[in-house]
Amino acid sequence: MVETARRRAIEDVASALFRERGYAATSVRDIARALDIQGASLYAHVASKEDVLLAIVDRVATRFEEAAQEALAVDRGPVERLARLVRAHVEVVLADLDQSSVFVHEWRHLTEPNHDRILARRDAYERRLRDLIADGTRAGAFAHVDPTAAAAFLLSALNGIATWYRPDGPIAPGDLADAFVDLALRSLMEASP
Amino acid sequence: MVETARRRAIEDVASALFRERGYAATSVRDIARALDIQGASLYAHVASKEDVLLAIVDRVATRFEEAAQEALAVDRGPVERLARLVRAHVEVVLADLDQSSVFVHEWRHLTEPNHDRILARRDAYERRLRDLIADGTRAGAFAHVDPTAAAAFLLSALNGIATWYRPDGPIAPGDLADAFVDLALRSLMEASP
DNA sequence: CCTACCGATCGGTAGG
DNA sequence: CCTACCGATCGGTAGG
Numbered sequence: 001m002v003e004t005a006r007r008r009a010i011e012d013v014a015s016a017l018f019r020e021r022g023y024a025a026t027s028v029r030d031i032a033r034a035l036d037i038q039g040a041s042l043y044a045h046v047a048s049k050e051d052v053l054l055a056i057v058d059r060v061a062t063r064f065e066e067a068a069q070e071a072l073a074v075d076r077g078p079v080e081r082l083a084r085l086v087r088a089h090v091e092v093v094l095a096d097l098d099q100s101s102v103f104v105h106e107w108r109h110l111t112e113p114n115h116d117r118i119l120a121r122r123d124a125y126e127r128r129l130r131d132l133i134a135d136g137t138r139a140g141a142f143a144h145v146d147p148t149a150a151a152a153f154l155l156s157a158l159n160g161i162a163t164w165y166r167p168d169g170p171i172a173p174g175d176l177a178d179a180f181v182d183l184a185l186r187s188l189m190e191a192s193p
Numbered sequence: 194m195v196e197t198a199r200r201r202a203i204e205d206v207a208s209a210l211f212r213e214r215g216y217a218a219t220s221v222r223d224i225a226r227a228l229d230i231q232g233a234s235l236y237a238h239v240a241s242k243e244d245v246l247l248a249i250v251d252r253v254a255t256r257f258e259e260a261a262q263e264a265l266a267v268d269r270g271p272v273e274r275l276a277r278l279v280r281a282h283v284e285v286v287l288a289d290l291d292q293s294s295v296f297v298h299e300w301r302h303l304t305e306p307n308h309d310r311i312l313a314r315r316d317a318y319e320r321r322l323r324d325l326i327a328d329g330t331r332a333g334a335f336a337h338v339d340p341t342a343a344a345a346f347l348l349s350a351l352n353g354i355a356t357w358y359r360p361d362g363p364i365a366p367g368d369l370a371d372a373f374v375d376l377a378l379r380s381l382m383e384a385s386p
Numbered sequence: 387c388c389t390a391c392c393g394a395t396c397g398g399t400a401g402g
Numbered sequence: 403c404c405t406a407c408c409g410a411t412c413g414g415t416a417g418g
Contacts, residue, residue: 043413048414183338
């Protein structure tokens with residue numbers, strides 16, 4: 001399945017619809033209607049409805065992985081590593097809220113083996129964050145926290161942006177990234193006495 | 194529609210199924226099968242599939258509101274108010290993960306006027322948290338943060354528990370509540386110099 | 387990309 | 403709570 005312009009257009013409208021109504025409540029005819037073609041015509045471009053979901057989820061997963069890779073390439077200590085990772089994550093979410101939202105919420109509708117593969121990639125990503133927190137705690141840079149709880153706390157907060165953030169709202173994207181880096185860092189730093 | 198034991202059993206299995214597969218991907222017959230009755234027999238107890246969703250969502254909404262009311266009844270300053278609100282929220286989530294998860298993720302599938310009513314209650318709850326943060330910042334108890342961003346950050350983190358927490362996992366519920374109160378408070382407190 | 391069509395399943399009702 | 407049934411819609415295929 002090559003990535004033609006039409007195929008990308010399908011994934012784009014599907015991202016918006018999947019985000020808005022959810023994968024299960026979106027029919028292939030809904031997607032087709034948004035493109036002004038017949039439902040059956042969609043199958044000239046995609047193998048199945050799940051094929052479209054997988055393409056979206058896979059693309060976002062890769063974006064998160066690459067952004068984390070780049071963020072963690074610099075090592076000036078745990079605090080800066082975490083700051084860079086949080087900023088990178090927020091930026092990936094903000095870069096495409098529809099697709100990020102589908103990645104966050106709809107990947108569960110994938111069937112095997114796609115479901116397991118994405119789960120493994122999500123787990124690996126979360127593990128990197130958890131290890132970073134554990135390292136920082138050992139190094140005395142962070143407060144003593146359960147790294148599993150802290151990682152889940154932060155990932156939920158970061159992914160939540162895809163649900164509530166509105167680009168036409170009162171918070172500019174850059175301000176949001178700054179605010180979330182501050183909140184995330186502080187949540188792990190010892191409070192002043 | 195009175196709340197009989199059978200009706201409660203329906204809502205309980207529906208909560209588990211809605212959480213696991215999502216509302217749209219759960220059929221009325223799935224719910225009936227879990228209760229060993231025929232799909233059509235369900236309608237002796239409920240008016241519609243949405244009726245079941247609404248009952249679950251409404252009950253959890255009320256629980257959050259009552260817990261917040263009680264938590265905020267005590268006023269020994271913004272820090273303690275926030276600590277009590279966060280703990281209360283975590284406790285409501287942990288008290289029933291299935292129902293909380295449905296409240297967090299599936300309420301969007303409600304149709305009007307139910308959808309709008311729940312949205313208004315969620316907004317009011319979020320506003321209370323936002324105002325509390327703004328008060329604490331003005332009082333000098335919290336760092337200078339955008340109260341909207343901070344409230345969304347915290348609510349996403351807290352609600353996320355319903356998605357990832359496993360009671361049979363390594364973190365005891367009490368430890369989780371403690372850890373999340375610490376993380377939440379620190380995220381708003383000025384870090385040590 | 388279209389028309390025509392498929393079997394399966396959906397939420398829900400009638401009438402016991 | 404059951405059997406029998408309803409019209410609508412689902413994802414997907416055949417054959418152009």
